[in-house]
Amino acid sequence: MRAHLLTHLLGGAVLAGSLSSASGAAADHEALLRPVNVPPSADLHYILKARQKGLSLGGEAQVTWRAGEGKYSLVTETKAQIFGKILDSRSEGLIDNYGIAPLQFVEKRFHKEATTATFDRAAKTMSFSAGKEIYPLLGGEQDRSSAQWQLAALARAQPDKFIPGSEWHMFVAGRKEAQAWSFKVVKREKIVTGIGEVEAILLSKAPPPGDKDQTVDLWLAPAYDWYPVQLRYSDEDGEFIEQTVDKISKK
DSSP states (O other), X not given: OHHHHHHHHHTTOBTTTBOOOOOOOSTTOOOXXXXXXXXXXXXXXXXXXXXXXXXXEEEEEEEEEEEETTEEEEEEEEEETTTEEEEEEEEEEEEETTEEEEEEEEEEETTSOOEEEEEETTTTEEEETTXXXXXXXXXXXXXXXXXXXXXXXXHHHOGGGXXXXXXXXXXXXXXXXXXXXXXXXXXXXXXXXXTEEEEEEEEEEOOOTTOOOOEEEEEEEGGGTTEEEEEEEEOTTSOEEEEEEEEEEEO
């Protein structure tokens, strides 16, 4: 039972691995051509803590981000105490005029078969090994790993526009389908991390009205190349997952 709980809680929601996916249509899907400046290559380590039904859980994630010569790769390995590795994910592709442009997103969860989202740039389609949905590629689409790094790339290119109240939209592929996401800039604040007190920009993705999906809060740090330094998932019952950086090594 504990292993099942851990898989449910962490397997689908870690900072660089995957954001929670909910059913969604492509009604808001459009090409999004905006200034971008992708963050420099780095290794980042995060400490994870969570609580669900009174159970406290701990873990860690190692993120390897590489960008250069028109390409990128984003690899995440997440481990939990007692259970060991619970998630592997890899997003890789190109860097084009729209920013991060995935070609493939592979995710392997604890005790689950690996799933793949394929971005066929020649055919201009997005498809899924675990689902039948097919979407057109118009420009700017992301996967659940790359989405946070695309936000960082957008912020690095136009930091003056990341002000409270501004909203940032993207179309994001999950395990079986894709949906429109919207992050709103909430405020600038200082947070405590393993690398000290960090001033960060808080963005929040709230679930659609009437949807019981989690709220996602993301902190990007301007003084650290706008890397994602913290992510928190929470629901109306007070349960949460929080992942906070404790080491950044530029490459």
